[in-house]
Amino acid sequence: MLTSVTHVSARERIAHVVRRLGIGPHPDLLAGLTDPDSAVTRALDLSGHSPVPPAMPAPASLRASRPADIVPLIGWWVDQMRLPSRLIEERLVWFWHDHFATSLQKVRAPYLFRQQHVTVREHATASYADLLHAVAKDPAMLLFLDGITNTVDKSNENFGRECMELFTMGRDGGYTQADVVSASRSFTGWIVNLPELPSSARLSEAGIAPWTAAFLPRRHDDTTKTLLKHTGNFDLDSALDVILGDPSTGTFIATKLYRELVGSDPSTATARRLGANFARNYQIMPLVEAIVAEPAFTSDAAVRNRVRTPVEKLVGILQAGNVTTTGERAGVAAQALHTGDYLPFLPPNVGGFPSGTLLLGPHDLVTAFDLLDTLGGPPTPPPRVDDLLATFGIFDVSSSTRSVLDAESDPARRFALAAMSPEFAVT
Amino acid sequence: MTDLSRRDFLRRLGAGSVAVAASGYVLSTWAWAGPADAAAPQPGALGPTSPGRTLVVIELAGGNDGLNTVVPHADPAYHSLRPTLGVTNSIDLDGEIGLHPSLPQLAARYKAGQVAIVEGVGYSPPNLSHFESLATWWSAQRPTNLGWLGTYLDGTVGYDDPLAAIAVGPQPAPALLGQHSFATTIADATGLEPRLPVWAGGSDALLASWGHFAPARVDTSSLVGQVERAVGLTVKARARLDQVLGSSSSTGTTSNGRTAAAGSAAGYGQSTVVESLAVAAQLIRSPLAPRVVYITGVGDFDVHEGEAQRQPTLLSDLDQGIAGLFNDLGGAADGVMVMTTSEFGRRPTENGSGTDHGTANPHFLIGPAVKGGRYGEPPSLTKLDDTGNVTPTVDFRTLYATGLSWLGVQDTQAVLGGQFDPVPVVN
Numbered sequence: 034m035l036t037s038v039t040h041v042s043a044r045e046r047i048a049h050v051v052r053r054l055g056i057g058p059h060p061d062l063l064a065g066l067t068d069p070d071s072a073v074t075r076a077l078d079l080s081g082h083s084p085v086p087p088a089m090p091a092p093a094s095l096r097a098s099r100p101a102d103i104v105p106l107i108g109w110w111v112d113q114m115r116l117p118s119r120l121i122e123e124r125l126v127w128f129w130h131d132h133f134a135t136s137l138q139k140v141r142a143p144y145l146f147r148q149q150h151v152t153v154r155e156h157a158t159a160s161y162a163d164l165l166h167a168v169a170k171d172p173a174m175l176l177f178l179d180g181i182t183n184t185v186d187k188s189n190e191n192f193g194r195e196c197m198e199l200f201t202m203g204r205d206g207g208y209t210q211a212d213v214v215s216a217s218r219s220f221t222g223w224i225v226n227l228p229e230l231p232s233s234a235r236l237s238e239a240g241i242a243p244w245t246a247a248f249l250p251r252r253h254d255d256t257t258k259t260l261l262k263h264t265g266n267f268d269l270d271s272a273l274d275v276i277l278g279d280p281s282t283g284t285f286i287a288t289k290l291y292r293e294l295v296g297s298d299p300s301t302a303t304a305r306r307l308g309a310n311f312a313r314n315y316q317i318m319p320l321v322e323a324i325v326a327e328p329a330f331t332s333d334a335a336v337r338n339r340v341r342t343p344v345e346k347l348v349g350i351l352q353a354g355n356v357t358t359t360g361e362r363a364g365v366a367a368q369a370l371h372t373g374d375y376l377p378f379l380p381p382n383v384g385g386f387p388s389g390t391l392l393l394g395p396h397d398l399v400t401a402f403d404l405l406d407t408l409g410g411p412p413t414p415p416p417r418v419d420d421l422l423a424t425f426g427i428f429d430v431s432s433s434t435r436s437v438l439d440a441e442s443d444p445a446r447r448f449a450l451a452a453m454s455p456e457f458a459v460t
Numbered sequence: 461m462t463d464l465s466r467r468d469f470l471r472r473l474g475a476g477s478v479a480v481a482a483s484g485y486v487l488s489t490w491a492w493a494g495p496a497d498a499a500a501p502q503p504g505a506l507g508p509t510s511p512g513r514t515l516v517v518i519e520l521a522g523g524n525d526g527l528n529t530v531v532p533h534a535d536p537a538y539h540s541l542r543p544t545l546g547v548t549n550s551i552d553l554d555g556e557i558g559l560h561p562s563l564p565q566l567a568a569r570y571k572a573g574q575v576a577i578v579e580g581v582g583y584s585p586p587n588l589s590h591f592e593s594l595a596t597w598w599s600a601q602r603p604t605n606l607g608w609l610g611t612y613l614d615g616t617v618g619y620d621d622p623l624a625a626i627a628v629g630p631q632p633a634p635a636l637l638g639q640h641s642f643a644t645t646i647a648d649a650t651g652l653e654p655r656l657p658v659w660a661g662g663s664d665a666l667l668a669s670w671g672h673f674a675p676a677r678v679d680t681s682s683l684v685g686q687v688e689r690a691v692g693l694t695v696k697a698r699a700r701l702d703q704v705l706g707s708s709s710s711t712g713t714t715s716n717g718r719t720a721a722a723g724s725a726a727g728y729g730q731s732t733v734v735e736s737l738a739v740a741a742q743l744i745r746s747p748l749a750p751r752v753v754y755i756t757g758v759g760d761f762d763v764h765e766g767e768a769q770r771q772p773t774l775l776s777d778l779d780q781g782i783a784g785l786f787n788d789l790g791g792a793a794d795g796v797m798v799m800t801t802s803e804f805g806r807r808p809t810e811n812g813s814g815t816d817h818g819t820a821n822p823h824f825l826i827g828p829a830v831k832g833g834r835y836g837e838p839p840s841l842t843k844l845d846d847t848g849n850v851t852p853t854v855d856f857r858t859l860y861a862t863g864l865s866w867l868g869v870q871d872t873q874a875v876l877g878g879q880f881d882p883v884p885v886v887n
Contacts, residue, residue, distance in 0.1 A: 138760075139760075178764075179814070182764075182765045182812050182813060182814075184812070186812075187810075187811050187812035188811065189764055189765065189811045189812060189814070190764070190811070190816040191765075191816070194817070198591070199591075204591060204592055210588060210846075210847045213588075337682075337683060337684060338683055339683075340687075372655075374630045374631060374647070382521070382522075382590070382760075383590075384590070384591055387631060387632075390683075390686060391631075391632050391634065391637070393686060393687060394627075394632045394643075394644065394645040394690070395622065395644045395646075395693065395694035395697050395698065396632070396644070396646055396647055396652065397632075397645075398687075398690060398691060398694050399652045399653070399654045399694065399698065400647075402654030402655070402656055402663075403654060403655050405656065405657055405660065406655060406656070406657045408657065408659075410659060411659035431684065433672070433673065433675065433676075433688075434673065436672075437672045440669070440672075441669055443661070445659050445660070445661075446660060446665075446666060446669075449656075449660050449666060450666070450669055450670065453670050453673070454673060455673055455684045455687040455688045455691065456684060458684075458687040459683045459684055459687060
């Protein structure tokens, strides 16, 4: 229940659907939507094309990579969020990017992150099982969680543990330390052909191109392991299939996506039901549709029950101001997100980006002002306060917010205040 | 491969003057504690503690390798467990243990009698997950999402003082999350000064208008209500922080103010912990004199690989940061105790070029009022558990009890969920 607002209006509920299934308020779409159902249909429409990020030349080596080369990719991505051809794809690409958090801080080659982004986008609206298998062999992930140093001689548990804890079964998934060891041993043998390594030429001769991943049998632990009570000579793919076969995996992923879209946790029964259906074939869109069909998704309790993230704020401001972040504007957008410690490809850790009320600290509230700098010049919003609020997708507004906006006569400054309003801080 | 710090990353984006962010293990699902917790103490319940003292907590993110920090160099088991990563040139303290050679200033301080080393600190039963361990450390192993220092704030200053505890770093500190209380996070010496675009026409007026979003009557039953409350406390914190940190808010754009404030840490190194501790000294010496300063984003200590290259740099930064803090504090140092924390130690056996997740760690309590020396009990390196890890000998809440005692709270029941006696480091 909102302060000074007694009910959720029809337009606010439509805006809620769009905000949750896409990124940002999408003011251009809202005018044409008449009810929540039509908003869902529009948001889940996959008939548009899936965009491909601009090409990036392969660097000479990891050492020669320039982290700043990530900036055009970020600008391009934010612009896809702003004006997507498929709304739900943008929501899901962000969701999986956060889920399979991989950091440029450790893996310094933007080239590999473009590659990972393409992989995530390819599978984002399709099969989670395929996505998991692909990310486990993704060069950036192999470097980030030390898959390349996980060998039959010296097993490295980094990927094995985070895979089970964060990517599949969840912390309460019921696996043991012995399972982490078995999974890690199963995952051994993968390498990435990095141009600076002495082995690079030999790998290239063997048909393993620079910057690609490959499996080297001699580095693999080719013995029997016991994983989640299954026994076999597992490798990466067969071990992941065992993990995908555990009921905890479907439930964990379904719960996390429910939390993303509904903003609260499902009941245990709902989580199990969604998870069991999802685990039949791990198709992502049917899970999205099942969550959206839950009465909770469009309930009053779901509206504005999440703290808006810096990425969502940025995209909303860019939509309201109708400003692109491609080309020269990319750097400003990346800078603003970095100030808020929410730069894509630079999550604070393998757990992904922070969410929730931790984002309501003074620092976060104040640095959100920086996002306005991405506009590049004064916005020219509509003169009426209601119309201004509509460009931010805000329809139900407290009397105090309205009076603050009414008291500001300069249109550009009123735009800034709307972007800093309590209503825009939540979603 | 060496890590690029997140701060360096920003510099390479071409924004060298803006100081931001290091990595930090913030649990992304760490959430608002929900409806009022009846157990949360009311303001003043923990006694009229006006300590005139400050506790500085330095959280080493990712799980520091304590075995290579406080080195049991006289123990043959250490050298057989660490054939390649073992430290052979530690700075001897007493014939049994030595500090890593990257900690020369800390070793000198130990020899001056101002450093207590508490050995074997951990929790039971150990859990090798970053996120489970962090939740345990942050909450003091209570069944709540509240932080232990958040509860301390609840029971002392309560609602209205957003600067009684200040987190310095890229992310807020979940250990400071209280039921009623509210801690401020600042990224760096720029405090809470936004960088507003020129078209916003001077930040003072806009920030003043923004302050009107603060509620006349606080109602945190909705998320919007929580934002409004956060705005109110942020406005309060901003004004006082600005005076202390010397940020300028009177210019149209404050980019230069930000640069100047960040530059006030001149003479320090470039790492986050060094700069954050410089800010801590500034805050403690100011009239704000916060009770708690919590340093986040120090790391990444999660050295599954490349430990021999990565850990020395991290420890060297820590060494410089602590020395800089006490140097800056001057006479004010008498009222300061520094405490280190970290979610776990690392596996005694090597995994190749690094170490996997472990259990107990030595921790430091530092300050002129501290009776230096060794406390606790070094865990056995010959009796490892079935995960190959040491068994903790000292409950981590004992460390916390020492910090609370320093702040004038002897009854630890409300904060730590039980009575724990402090380590006897203070007369």
